[in-house]
Amino acid sequence: xxxxxxxxxxxxxxxxxxxxxxxxxLEDITPEEIEDDGLLFGxxxxxxxxxxxxxxxxxxxxxxxxxxxxxxxxxxxxxxxxLARWVHENxxx
Amino acid sequence: xxxxxxxxxxxxxxxxADLSETLAxxxxxxxxxxxxxxxxxxxxxxxxxxxxxxxxxxxxxxxxISLALCAVEEALTDAELSSGLSRFRVGVCLGTTVASQLNxxxxxxxxxxxxxxxxxxxxxxxxxxxxEAVGRAIGLRGPSLTVVNACSSGAxxxxxxxxxxxxxxxxxxxxxxxxxxxxxxxxxFGALGILSDSICAPFDRDRKGLNxxxxxxVLVLESEExxxxxxxxxxxxxxxxxxxxxxxxxxxxxxDGSGLESALxxxxxxxxxxxxxxxxxxxxxxxxxxxxxxxxxxxxxxxxSEIKFLSSKGFVGHTxxxxxxxxxxxxxxxxxxxxxxxxxxxxxQDEEILLSPVRETTPITGRFAVxxxxxxxxxxxxIVMSRGSVDASGAxxxxxx
Amino acid sequence: MNVxxxxxxxxxxxxxxxxxxxxxxxxxxxxxxxxxxxxGEMIPVYSVEEKTIIxxxxxxxxxxxxxxxxxxxLAAWDAVKDGGIEIGEGGARLGIILATAFGPQVTAFxxxxxxxxxxxxxxxxxxxxxxxxxxxxxxxxxxxxxHGPTLTVTQFGLxxxxxxxxxxxxIREGRCEHVLVGSVEECGTVxxxxxxxxxxxxxxxxxxxxxFSPSPSAVPxxxxxxxxxxxxxxxKKYCELRGVFLDDESAEADPDLRILDADGMSEDETxxxxxxxxxxxxxxxxxxxxxxLTGSAFHCAAAxxxxxxxTLYACPVRDNPHDARVCASTEQKNLERIQCxxxxxxxxxxxxxLSR
Numbered sequence: 001x002x003x004x005x006x007x008x009x010x011x012x013x014x015x016x017x018x019x020x021x022x023x024x025x026l027e028d029i030t031p032e033e034i035e036d037d038g039l040l041f042g043x044x045x046x047x048x049x050x051x052x053x054x055x056x057x058x059x060x061x062x063x064x065x066x067x068x069x070x071x072x073x074x075x076x077x078x079x080x081x082x083l084a085r086w087v088h089e090n091x092x093x
Numbered sequence: 094x095x096x097x098x099x100x101x102x103x104x105x106x107x108x109x110a111d112l113s114e115t116l117a118x119x120x121x122x123x124x125x126x127x128x129x130x131x132x133x134x135x136x137x138x139x140x141x142x143x144x145x146x147x148x149x150x151x152x153x154x155x156x157x158i159s160l161a162l163c164a165v166e167e168a169l170t171d172a173e174l175s176s177g178l179s180r181f182r183v184g185v186c187l188g189t190t191v192a193s194q195l196n197x198x199x200x201x202x203x204x205x206x207x208x209x210x211x212x213x214x215x216x217x218x219x220x221x222x223x224x225e226a227v228g229r230a231i232g233l234r235g236p237s238l239t240v241v242n243a244c245s246s247g248a249x250x251x252x253x254x255x256x257x258x259x260x261x262x263x264x265x266x267x268x269x270x271x272x273x274x275x276x277x278x279x280x281x282f283g284a285l286g287i288l289s290d291s292i293c294a295p296f297d298r299d300r301k302g303l304n305x306x307x308x309x310x311v312l313v314l315e316s317e318e319x320x321x322x323x324x325x326x327x328x329x330x331x332x333x334x335x336x337x338x339x340x341x342x343x344x345x346x347x348x349d350g351s352g353l354e355s356a357l358x359x360x361x362x363x364x365x366x367x368x369x370x371x372x373x374x375x376x377x378x379x380x381x382x383x384x385x386x387x388x389x390x391x392x393x394x395x396x397x398s399e400i401k402f403l404s405s406k407g408f409v410g411h412t413x414x415x416x417x418x419x420x421x422x423x424x425x426x427x428x429x430x431x432x433x434x435x436x437x438x439x440x441x442q443d444e445e446i447l448l449s450p451v452r453e454t455t456p457i458t459g460r461f462a463v464x465x466x467x468x469x470x471x472x473x474x475x476i477v478m479s480r481g482s483v484d485a486s487g488a489x490x491x492x493x494x
Numbered sequence: 495m496n497v498x499x500x501x502x503x504x505x506x507x508x509x510x511x512x513x514x515x516x517x518x519x520x521x522x523x524x525x526x527x528x529x530x531x532x533x534g535e536m537i538p539v540y541s542v543e544e545k546t547i548i549x550x551x552x553x554x555x556x557x558x559x560x561x562x563x564x565x566x567x568l569a570a571w572d573a574v575k576d577g578g579i580e581i582g583e584g585g586a587r588l589g590i591i592l593a594t595a596f597g598p599q600v601t602a603f604x605x606x607x608x609x610x611x612x613x614x615x616x617x618x619x620x621x622x623x624x625x626x627x628x629x630x631x632x633x634x635x636x637x638x639x640x641h642g643p644t645l646t647v648t649q650f651g652l653x654x655x656x657x658x659x660x661x662x663x664x665i666r667e668g669r670c671e672h673v674l675v676g677s678v679e680e681c682g683t684v685x686x687x688x689x690x691x692x693x694x695x696x697x698x699x700x701x702x703x704x705x706f707s708p709s710p711s712a713v714p715x716x717x718x719x720x721x722x723x724x725x726x727x728x729x730k731k732y733c734e735l736r737g738v739f740l741d742d743e744s745a746e747a748d749p750d751l752r753i754l755d756a757d758g759m760s761e762d763e764t765x766x767x768x769x770x771x772x773x774x775x776x777x778x779x780x781x782x783x784x785x786x787l788t789g790s791a792f793h794c795a796a797a798x799x800x801x802x803x804x805t806l807y808a809c810p811v812r813d814n815p816h817d818a819r820v821c822a823s824t825e826q827k828n829l830e831r832i833q834c835x836x837x838x839x840x841x842x843x844x845x846x847x848l849s850r
Contacts, residue, residue: 195602204530240646260667276609278622279614281625283617286619338632338635
């Protein structure tokens, strides 16, 4: 299996979209249709507080990264891009 | 409408093996959360564990049932009903969460491994419906029902008992809740990000979440007439119960608190009182950022900023299905004893709530008290209790004079 | 109180019309599923098909919900629509009582999988939230936009009966004008495994309600039924629910039909023989929906349909070794009163009485 650290930002974006659709049971949208910069919460993809804590667990399970608190989560979870960038930066550590 | 009185109170939790130990703990203001010792876990959140469960479990009796029977037996003794129950139709309505699930890890691991396994855990579970088991253990003749409404189960169970008594379904009701510490809610609440890794601080500005606890809180309820006829008139009355659903979200409470407000209004209307008549509130107060903000805002809106209130979860943790029962027991005891404890864990007012709970033991002088519960799934429950004086003939004096 | 609406989700489909069709059409074979951890062993099960619980409109805010919650919401929704009441802001005062014996145990076991496979600190909060008994009722309230009292209750013996008793109390004390009372049970691999070990399974897939056996045969089933119960001044689309009588309490006169909850879930069904010995026509319809601890809800709905239609339906499985007076043909009939009789595992008897 490919080492996490060598994954490209593009690969991580793609994986995240897949994880979101499958694990959050998103309906009527494929991973490819999720916009990179689209808002994940509220008016965008329409995710809610339960999805937020689910994503925290998904990130921990799939990338071994801990999101420390709600404030950090709010910053990182704005879009697939912000989330992917944070994962990519921290995988490199 | 049938007047329903409270003739017995029983409680067991980390704060005490019975009500009098609990009240002593409340007076001293000492909260005892600590490391979990009941089962293995990698999680290190502090919990409020019952350390002095004196009752020996009979056979395969689940811990929640043992806890419930401790509180039930204490309440029945308090009500002078330890014997002679067979004369009455006695209903049992108890709330729980853990005891309702087949969540025996050893059983499930054996199932997954495909090895032959005994059905002992299943049999234990099938004999372990909380209300049924308690009714059987005490030999009761009457309805039994277990309420599984998450964190408002205990309060809702008391509401069910009130309806039963008013409708003549039974003569006496034992109602409240019981729950044990268990790996499932520990992991689940941890995953939801609402457990605190330090001792909980309800309504405090810097609160970080809840601590799980365990225990049982139970009331003996009966019609005023039956209580008087058997020579046990009571000063305490269960005056009203209100329940309302947020219909908003599975895990998040509705931000405007309208569900809780509705439950409070229904309970007070049923009791025939206004918000100004309430002398204190025993809050749900879990110490999560959301709950306390919403609940506190509702209190300020409905009761005004001078209302005396507390959360007892700083002393016993969040006991899930037992919480409503324990808090009803504490509310009844407070009315009987004439004081409420300081709200353990609170230090600094939160400027988003603009209300502070009482910080020390506080005498109460009024007649009416409220206990509130807010549950996962959006259930809101409010209970109104009252106290009046008893005249020489033992008749209930409403204190209207 | 009156039965003013009904909804059902079960192996034969969705809607009270599906139950009516099943009553008319008679027995059909259950599906067969492999028993996990017993290779080669199959078990007959009356399962709800996936297509039955697809409804993008009603379930639009329920993408994460499990089958247990979806079955409940669809049955409840249909009962309210069937009853034609307006709810939500300014609408009727409606309470909800959901009765279940085992709760959402499929999801509860999936959550145990999480703990075992991923460790205590890395489990799904979504699965946890859906593993609690009251998730389904919460979804029902949300789907209907209803803010009245919402309760989930559980008992292994007489959950549904106790729910009916409470509903009547709520209506009589003025807490609600209507109460949605329902049951939900779900099968799954663990439960099927437990059933295969603890119950006598009917190998040919036929529950025999009139065998009155000391070790009766079962076919596990799953599904949800909701009845909309209303204050007496609200008219009655189906029938009046006159009462629930427990233990030695007895209803008044002999009914036109006594439906027996004999479905193999209790250890000993010889007690039903005493009921059958009385000179009253008896029925048993669990071969249509399967064995469930809350199966009495289905029988109650069936009785309501019969009273509304003034029709007796032939029992789907009529094996009758004790020569009881079994309802053997479907016919229009003047029906005044039907009783549904249950014996719980603990010998408690409960009778639900319904009348025109």
